[in-house]
Amino acid sequence: MSKKNIALDRLTTIQNHISNQPQPTGPIDLSRERENASFSVKHMNWLFWGNKEFAEALQDAYLIIQRDPDLYFPGGHPFDLTIPEQREFTMKQIFRYRQLRKSLKNPLLLKALALAMCMYSESFNMKIYVHDDLFLQSFQLFGTAEQYDAYIDDILNWKIxxxxxxxxxxxxxxxxxxxxxxxxxxxxxxxxxxxxxxxxxxxxxxxxxxxxxxxxxxxxxxxxxxxxxxxxxxxxxxxxxxxxxxxxxxxxxxxxxxxxxxxxxxxxxxxxxxxxxxxxxxxxxxxxxxxxxxxxINPAISYSTLIGERLSVLGTAISTCGQMLTIACRYGCVRRQGANDEQIMEYQSHHVRLMPCVASTYVIGIVNRMIINKWEGIMKLTQTNQEEFVSYLPDMHAISSGLKATLTWWGCEVLERVRRSMGGYAYSSYNNIGGAIGDWGVVTTGGGDNFVLIQQTARYLLGSLKQVSQGKKITGTVEFLNDIQQILSFTKSTLSDERQLLNLDYTLEIYTWLLTGEEERWNDNQVYLIKLGELYSYRFTLSEYIIGIKGYSTISQFKELVPILNKLGNLWAIHLIHDSLGLFLEEGYFNGEQAKMIKKCYLKLCKEIRKECIPLVDSWGFPDFILKAPLGKYDGDVYPAFLNTIKAAPDCIGVPSYWEKYIKNLTNPK
Structure with a gap:
């Protein structure tokens, strides 16, 4: 602990002794948590948003929103608006946003403003997405050059x-x-x-x-x-x-x-x-x-516009889960209870619930950027090489279907863990947890329970396995299946030391083995088909993440971040293995001692990541006005903020309109 924090602790103790009111410890707690960082929060923020230039443009975009009376919520809390009021305010934001797009000339700032507004308002996000992505992309993918030229000006300028x-x-x-x-x-x-x-x-x-x-x-x-x-x-x-x-x-x-x-x-x-x-x-x-x-030339083209829509779930997961985890982690480090008045984040049951979620957000963030870049490159082929474009569709359709299904399921799990970690406060709309769960629920309705999507992924994987069994070489996200015989030759795990689990390539091999085992069982049971698609999708995220962080080791300003990124990847990988231990044990790949080693390593990593959870969520850079949750305030002074918020609620204090008609006739009958 620094001399500065020791002095602050002593001052707080003295104040508590001479005052009848206990002083808030939240700001001190979060300040101490921030000193635990083993990495540069600023550099991590640059990495998380792609690069320094875009991360800085995002900060400028936040300022534009806060200073603009038509973009920024004018007072009170948005959860107090009626549905018609929410509709009008969202449309006012879009109208103003369209005006700003004409006046701002910096392409990077325009991109950052779009992202910042989408994080600020989920309703704005979806209205913009439906028009600027789904509608526009339909003309890019399915329209002739004449149709595109006839409509593009009206679409880009919202004339339609x-x-x-x-x-x-x-x-x-x-x-x-x-x-x-x-x-x-x-x-x-x-x-x-x-x-x-x-x-x-x-x-x-x-x-x-x-x-x-x-x-x-x-x-x-x-x-x-x-x-x-x-x-x-x-x-x-x-x-x-x-x-x-x-x-x-x-x-x-x-x-x-x-x-x-x-x-x-x-x-x-x-x-x-x-x-x-x-x-x-x-x-x-x-x-x-x-x-x-x-x-x-290929019926799958009809589905091609859905690929971008399904991949968009990754970006939504980063924004929604990232914001909610920021709130939950800050609250968990401020809230104290128990015989020793400990931070609730210190309790194993608490941080084991949240730390895999933090790790997954980093994994998804890096993978999202990689796969979106790939899809945008493929999309350009519609104008230059249509046959090559079509050749990519089966693989991209399979992985986009799998990612949408698995990440919406995982997103629901993250938000439920956050809700439970917040206790009764999660039921206040003003802390944004319920709103996020509702927004995420609307995101997932498109695929029902996503079983159809994940089965499409599983069928693609089974078809690829069949091709390999016939001696054919396959490419794309299933290329690893070319080595299936070698993978399956290891019927027992070689795990003997915890250090092996901290090697991402090793844990990827473990997960790959589970994915490729028992092909006949997958064919006979729909439940296993769903699990197969889920395993494949998670294996993809893990393998892409490994490629991504290896790339960062060659960039000077990001080299120092590789150790913590490795640790986050390790936790996510071991979480996936830990979550499937039943299958590993059922197949005899792990024995009891190996399973215990995995559980021990899992708990240990959760505790290590917990020490840096505040710097890790701070690195995402969500401002307080984006979070909209008094219990997630950056400065940690959460209780006055929450009380002031509820005191400002409509009709918080006073005699209700129904007093005379109903209550008075009970308490003071004639």
């Missing part, structure tokens, strides 16, 4: 506002089962868009409830009574001037949700709407004026 109509009341991501139809009328050279059944209603469509003027709708293409496959169509929903629904369109809002109530998720029904044939997106599949259907 778009949404993405895929999910139906009775159908999710199984595109072949969708019921909305696009029937070609050869006489008028038009498609007729129709919702023939109740279950064909498009539902959970972001911005369809009140905002969107246009949609990209996926429909069953019908020519001469024959289904030709699913394709994407441009359909206008609302008049751009009046906001009224177009003839033949019935659409409404979904109402209250667990979270993101500033976002108007909606439903759409089409009743024999006629659109020009040229409103079919025809980069890949085409319909001629004569009614001839020319299919795409």
């Amino acid at each position: 506002i778009g949404c993405f109509a895929m999910t139906e009341l009775g159908h999710g991501s199984f595109l072949r089962g969708l019921e909305t139809t696009a029937t070609y009328d050869r006489e008028t050279d038009e498609f007729i868009i129709h919702s023939p059944t109740l279950t064909a209603t498009k539902v959970w469509i972001g911005m369809a409830g009140q905002t969107a003027t246009h949609t990209i709708a996926i429909c069953q293409t019908i020519i001469d009574g024959k289904k030709c496959g699913t394709n994407w169509f441009i359909v206008q929903l609302r008049d751009k001037k009046t906001g009224k629904l177009m003839p033949g369109v019935t659409a409404g809002d979904l109402g209250a949700k667990y979270g993101r109530n500033g976002l108007d998720n909606g439903w759409i029904q089409f009743s024999h709407i006629r659109i020009p044939r040229t409103n079919m997106m025809m980069k890949w599949a085409k319909v001629t004026k004569e009614g001839k259907y020319i299919p795409s």
Whole structure:
């Protein structure tokens, strides 16, 4: 402990003796925690956000938001707004954000402002994402050059506002089962868009409830009574001037949700709407004026726009889980209780619950940047080499499906651990935990319970195993299966020393063995198929993380961070192994002593990471106004902040409006 902190402790002790009111220890506790860092928090912040320049631009973006009365919440707490008020405030933020984009010329600052606003407001995040990513990306992926040129200016400048109509009341991501139809009328050279059944209603469509003027709708293409496959169509929903629904369109809002109530998720029904044939997106599949259907070179292209959508979950996980873990870790180091008035973070049951979550956020953060860069590179091939683009789709579809499923499940687990760690305070909306759980719940609804997604991943893996068994070489994220015979030749673990577990390449080999074992069992049981897809997805994150941190060892300003990054990776890897110990023991790969060694190492690493948990969450750099939680304040003076927040709540003090009508008639009957 530094001389400065010793002096502060003595001063606090004296103050407590001479005052009737105990002095807050939170600021001192967090100051002491920050001295435990074995690394530069500033450099870690640069690494976490990609580089120094972007991390600094992000700080500038935070200042822009706080200083702008149309972006920044004006007073009180956003959780006190009604749903209509949240909708209006979110749209005001978007309007102001669009103005700023025209005035700010620095591309890096523009990118940072977009990210900062998405972290500040999940509703803003999704409204921007639906238009700027899903809607725009549909034109990039499926539109011809002529269609792209015709719409791109209106899209980029929000002269039209778009949404993405895929999910139906009775159908999710199984595109072949969708019921909305696009029937070609050869006489008028038009498609007729129709919702023939109740279950064909498009539902959970972001911005369809009140905002969107246009949609990209996926429909069953019908020519001469024959289904030709699913394709994407441009359909206008609302008049751009009046906001009224177009003839033949019935659409409404979904109402209250667990979270993101500033976002108007909606439903759409089409009743024999006629659109020009040229409103079919025809980069890949085409319909001629004569009614001839020319299919795409690969049916998987229909799913390609979903790859980016599924990968976006990684970024959302970093923001949502990172913010909530910052709140929980700071609170855990400020809150004291027990016979010795200890920080609750000191209790093993507390830090073992949270530290793997902190480690996973670092792993996902680094992997996210790597895989997004890869996907953006693949996307460029749609303009230069379409055959090569198509060759990447099966692998990217499999890993994006697996990552969305596993990381939404893991995100739910992280938020539940945070909720429990916060005790009763988690039930106050003002600490943002419930709001984050609600927002994350809205994120995960697209795939139901994600079983369909993870089974797609598992089938891809099984197909790859079959190719290897036939003597074929495979590439991509399943390339490791080329060595399956060598992997399976080790029927027992060689683990004999705890130091082996601190080698990421060694733990990756352990996890790879579990993934490739017992192929016949995977084929016979759907439950194991789900587990197979989960193991594959986690193996991918671990293998990519290893590649990522090895790259940082060659960058001068990040070299010092490699030891703590290794330790975080070790904890995540051992968490994965620890979580699957039952399977390892069932297969006889580990014996009882080895399992005990893994558990001991797991607890030890959790305790070591706990010592640096505050510097680690500080490195993410979420300002207090982004966190929106008095119990997560950077300075640690949390209790006055929480009390002041609840005192500012509407109608906190005073006689309720129903006193005279009900309470008075009980307490003072006539």
